[in-house]
Amino acid sequence: MTTPAPAHDDGPPASARPTTPALAQNPGPTFGPFGGRHVPEALVAALDELADAHAKATTDPDFHEALTDLLHNYAGRPSPLTPAPRFAEHAGGATIFLKREDLNHTGSHKINNVLGQALLVQRLGKTRVIAETGAGQHGVATATAAALLGLDCTVYMGEEDTRRQALNVARMRLLGAEVISVSSGTKTLKDAINAALRDWVANVETTHYCFGTAAGPHPFPTLVRDLQRVIGVEAREQILAKTGRLPDVVLACVGGGSNAIGIFDAFLDDPTVRLIGCEAGGDGIDTGRHAATLSAGTPGVLHGARSYLLQDTDGQTTDSHSISAGLDYPGVGPQHAWLRDIGRAEYRPVPDAQVMDAFRLLCQTEGILPAIESAHALAAALDVGRDLGPEALLLVNLSGRGDKDVETASRYFQLLDDGEVTT
């Protein structure tokens, strides 16, 4: 068994390690011992076809032109880099910049990936897309791209998530997508992916699985990362232009890990930049009710790739728990697993209570309502800023906006009187 030995305990610090070969834009299909393809044979032909289309698109100026046009004129890129000085007062006076993926069309970084995959679908000659969704952001983004490009769209969503993210269910249906509520297993993102995979196995010849995160079988981890890389490329230029230097720390939340790898990738070969992935600590690691796969999981195989996952000694996937539907997933992308083991990125769990404090703090200090997912990175930034002091320069990926979370937050903070509660 090729159980990878955790290397970050005894390896040299990231800054002391040679930077060649480059870590950025790793082509896969494996990342150290992680990644690969653990799928039914029925899907191999489609994955080969997709990898081929991705490789061709990477060097095709027409593809880049079409994608850039959509990102700029439809999705609203480049997204701004916003200073957050009043929020940063609570972070030891560090300087904090927010990469505003929340301002993208559909409200999160998910649109970056989806527009790219939708253009590939056209090249593949397929007419139908399916997607899984947790918080609903990827489902909304996929439904949006499908409407834009005239594709049939089916979105699988755990029954538990359709309840806590009901607004996004309605949005997807308005956009013309079919939303299927998945009532098997834990009724959350993991089971939505299982259901989407079953659909894909049956319909792979006409259907593209628009996978929402940088996980799953090759080529998805590299494909999704390459499409999300725009976040980090823009942010790197923007922070250099505004401050004249690279950030000390880049923070992003990690569920499957697409927004994190999207912003990390542009900094992977800058050894002075610390990269911190913020996982869902739920009720706390000690309680077992969390979704902190890299902090508390073990190597295994789930949803098509070798990575870390939450599992028991028999290899059965165990339940994850988080107040944020988008991070409530017992797996994680294989490149993060590798970055963890080689010590290039750090991953830390952030418990729900701390997340919700940071969520409200950003609302009240900056007038920005973040997604609860993104608030994990905000909460960690408060800690890191206090540790590093006022000279520190922090870059936080604000991966999405929190309109979808208003109901959860109003319940959490008891913002409404009984008579005012709608559900």
Next chain:
Amino acid sequence: MTGVSPSCAGVGKAIDAAGEEGRAALIAYLPVGFPSVAGSVDAAKALIDAGVDALELGLPYSDPVMDGPVIEDAVVAALAAGARVDDTFRAVEALAGRGVPILVMTYYNPVYRRGVARFAADLASAGGAGLITPDLIPDEAGEWIAASEAHGLDRVFLVAPSSTAERLAVVAEACRGFTYATSTMGVTGERATLSGRARVLVERARAAGAERVCVGVGVSTPAHAAEVASFADGVIVGSAFVRLVSEADSAAEARQALSDLAGRLREAATLG
């Protein structure tokens, strides 16, 4: 590898023996632990007594992405009732030595988690014949191929109607025992009619070098079995048996229903 003899006769031999009797082999699937570990062993014994040529014991797994609702519900129930990986080895042990090779159908993570070499050793010492691995492709199976060689275990990989000629050759080369052809694109479950793609896939797999090809997924009735028997080496039936177990009011009723269906399938798979 030579010099290590299988702890149990391989499934290839059982398929060949059926062929010599003018039949396609009948391979039956049941998940371990449904409705209980003892109940699943009892049910499997009824199938052996009814004349199945090989048994495929499903190792219950939390994320069975190649399975439709009948088998998914059964393995969810098995896990909820506390089924463990060790129960599968115990079930293999209880069923081995009855003249019928016992294969284990398992998703890869329980194998990976236990350690591939240890899993293979435990399976061999329980008397198991090999593994069917629905989410492991030969490209990722280096460790399992080495371990199965070391222990003389069969390894059954799948092919699908979407497999290219190149993929069929890769899979056929890696299989030992037989190549598992899925009759249709999709997950396990009963279907009214057999897909016309099954026959074409079997022919293509043979042309790509597959020694024995058995057909499963969507094969459930005697009529399907008769049709598959006309072009393949074996007939694999799962969901239809599992449904009988879940619908039965008693263990005795389940045994009777399983036995009846197995008998009808075996008869249908006999070439006229």
